[in-house]
Amino acid sequence: MLIFDAHLDLAMNALEWNRDxxxxxxxxxxxxxxxxxxxxxxxxxxSLDAMRKGxxxxxxxxxxxxxxxxxxxxxxxNSPQQAWAQTQGQLAWYKEMEAIGEMTQITNGxxxxxxxxxxxxxxxxxxxxxxxxxxxxxxxxxxxxHLEKSYERGLxxxxxxxxxxxxxxFGTNSxxxxxxxxxxxxREIERLHIILDATHLCDQSFWETMDVYNGPxxxxxxxxxxxxxxxxxxxxxQIKELIKRKAVIGMALDAWMMVPKWERGHSTPQAxxxxxxxxxxxxxxxxxxxxxxxxxxxxxxxxxxxxKEQCPAxxxxxxxxxxVTALLAARGYSRQDIENVMHKNFIGFLKRTWKDS
Numbered sequence: 001m002l003i004f005d006a007h008l009d010l011a012m013n014a015l016e017w018n019r020d021x022x023x024x025x026x027x028x029x030x031x032x033x034x035x036x037x038x039x040x041x042x043x044x045x046x047s048l049d050a051m052r053k054g055x056x057x058x059x060x061x062x063x064x065x066x067x068x069x070x071x072x073x074x075x076x077x078n079s080p081q082q083a084w085a086q087t088q089g090q091l092a093w094y095k096e097m098e099a100i101g102e103m104t105q106i107t108n109g110x111x112x113x114x115x116x117x118x119x120x121x122x123x124x125x126x127x128x129x130x131x132x133x134x135x136x137x138x139x140x141x142x143x144x145x146h147l148e149k150s151y152e153r154g155l156x157x158x159x160x161x162x163x164x165x166x167x168x169x170f171g172t173n174s175x176x177x178x179x180x181x182x183x184x185x186x187r188e189i190e191r192l193h194i195i196l197d198a199t200h201l202c203d204q205s206f207w208e209t210m211d212v213y214n215g216p217x218x219x220x221x222x223x224x225x226x227x228x229x230x231x232x233x234x235x236x237x238q239i240k241e242l243i244k245r246k247a248v249i250g251m252a253l254d255a256w257m258m259v260p261k262w263e264r265g266h267s268t269p270q271a272x273x274x275x276x277x278x279x280x281x282x283x284x285x286x287x288x289x290x291x292x293x294x295x296x297x298x299x300x301x302x303x304x305x306x307x308k309e310q311c312p313a314x315x316x317x318x319x320x321x322x323x324v325t326a327l328l329a330a331r332g333y334s335r336q337d338i339e340n341v342m343h344k345n346f347i348g349f350l351k352r353t354w355k356d357s
Contacts (some may be wrong), residue, residue, distance in 0.1 A: 011090035040307030054319030083140035137162030221299035250299015
């Protein structure tokens, strides 16, 4: 079955982790054997080859670069201009992947239909991965002119915040509102008809954003606070607000977001019982709140700073997402429901959004 993954940090892996994603997962692991600079070395799960093997033909692929002010203890670039340059380097990598036929950028409904046709009709094992370009955290947007430049270069989704305090909003593990700069950014996002990604907004910034923003919104990779009580997850009230706005919420596979009491560096997926069925718990919770299967999908964040040491125990590579179809069926979900979760919800969201633009 075709899978749409709404959040993958591909360029970050390529440029900051120095992973050649045109190689296989196994080749990348072999190269990283013995490396200790990052906890997920030799435990990666994502490559373009593995995506093809798992029929993950479409993804939302990120640019990401935090600007950290002197008062911000989180690591990041020391100026927004440096952060901007980093995101443009990441865009250059995506363009190189396009040049060698590994990927193809999707910016409108026609391109989306063409890519779906390729994946449904082409039997070759070298089909291009379609990607929608997203910016995770808006600190690299030096000015609103830079946002328009990004749109012209293919940016179609943006999250105003990541972790901590940001230029335009407050993110995970911080508290604060969107302020005048955030409101200006939201107006420009709405004017350009870019999709707002509500992921990572702290509660105050989330609700202030919902008060002033009337454009398309989704959450690329968020789980349920009712199951894991942490500000990184959405409360039922936030999920209901997104459902009311016809949003789709992608399920993330970072283990600490899937089960409570996860201790980084100590807990293991096996000991904590974290499997893909745990993801289905979160999927089911959203479906029960919505009363249907129309507002949830995949947004795995695999290799988003973690690997096999901190993702479901029954995942070796991203191709194992195909196991979710059987898990949903075992819970009583129909074929239509399963297709909705695996790809149709996010594809339908894009078609509606781009039809109106």
